[in-house]
Amino acid sequence: MTRTSPKIQPYSQECSDCPIRHRAVCARCEGEELDALEQIKYYRSFEAGQTVVWAGDKMDFVASVVTGIATLSQTMEDGRRQMVGLLLPSDFVGRPGRETSAYDVTAATDLVMCCFRKKPFEDIMLRTPHIGQRLLEMTLDELDAAREWMLLLGRKTAREKIASLICIIARRDASLQLNAADGALRFDLPLTREAMSEYLGLTLETVSRQMSALRKEGLIVTEGKRQIVIPDFDLLLEETGDDSDGGFLV
Amino acid sequence: MTRTSPKIQPYSQECSDCPIRHRAVCARCEGEELDALEQIKYYRSFEAGQTVVWAGDKMDFVASVVTGIATLSQTMEDGRRQMVGLLLPSDFVGRPGRETSAYDVTAATDLVMCCFRKKPFEDIMLRTPHIGQRLLEMTLDELDAAREWMLLLGRKTAREKIASLICIIARRDASLQLNAADGALRFDLPLTREAMSEYLGLTLETVSRQMSALRKEGLIVTEGKRQIVIPDFDLLLEETGDDSDGGFLV
């Protein structure tokens, strides 16, 4: 099937003993460096809905998502919220050289993060140029994703936004490969309607309505609340408004 | 006056013989490194409206804006456009490690850029860790700006968007200091209504209407088409919907 085309490559590969090796900071580290990182590393778990840090709070670590989904959001004084980052396994959070978090970091699902104490991490970074390079690459990728997201927020219709989000998650979902039989994609949509609406700059009612519309038209099939099946990925892709061959990332 | 509060710090300081020293890549370079950079450096000028590179085209340089304003935009197949980057003097364009530009780069005003051939620039970067560090800092700043921008696009009203844009430009305009007498700010708004609409995810008619509204209410005064005076910055800031003390950057 054309389903396993470059359009839906798995996003992260390397998994060894260190969970954050996926694509993150220490993927290329060895020996001494790796030991140093191991020593400042610790794990933290959160339940779905829990807040990891509040905007403005002190954040004395950097981290990588091991399992689950974390979100970054901003809140206006009157409560309007916009998600500005969606972190899937292997993604990185935290800003070297800054004391406090600029965003609310929240566990969208149950979440495990691999954390590094910030100060020592920064020291290691200074002695180990390739960690900085890796971080630069990752930050540039994130910037590209943010800009793709800006196009979505500024110019797409509600329907296009929903289709885009589903495609973005589908592309990143590592379990795809297993399920990509007979040209259909089956995967988990691990966000509530509310989280989706915060991602997309819509209300949750609009999200729900547009999901129903796509379902009625057969572009997606839902199994239970969170399982999604895409019978024909290319067909859904046409609803995103994107160039048919565009290869963007989250 | 409270006008010269931290809210409106000038954005870039260091100006020496090399124009891109402002805040850009070679600010900390000396001796040999600087010589190496000088050798791969050249200037390019563009007239307002000219395109620097088209999305998808080969981009074999990285660059820093010397004077004028450049924009990055994305275009959908049907012509909808969203600006995703606004580059003022001292800002950096170009992505080490990528062959082609992901965005249209356009001169919004007459523009001078200081360019470095990409391949040799990357080589210098590898031998000179602090250039990479500088680039990482700058990229992180840009990511923050992009996220602030996402909040604007996703959740702000047309009126708030306009007020925000004016405040953003005002904060970054280096000529502020000179004009900040008697508590009023006078500066140039160097974007057409169309460019503003592309920045904000609005139509140009809406931009025009909201500008008129702010003018009628006395929150801004216009002198000619492009000169803007803000009688009371804090008053305008209240219209942005942002936290009153938020210190974000473009």
Next chain:
DNA sequence: CATGGTGTTTGATCTGCATCAAGGCGCGGG
């Protein structure tokens, strides 16, 4: 089996911004 809570769907109505359309202002060129 009722109970309450959380997340979702669907309907009715309202509204902010887009769209379509016309005219105004300033400026450079014939």
Next chain:
DNA sequence: CCCGCGCCTTGATGCAGATCAAACACCATG
């Protein structure tokens, strides 16, 4: 001086998505 062009303003109208409101599905708990 008039004309045309680029840019901006303003008006009339329409519609996508927000808002308000109700009810449903699912599940855990007493």
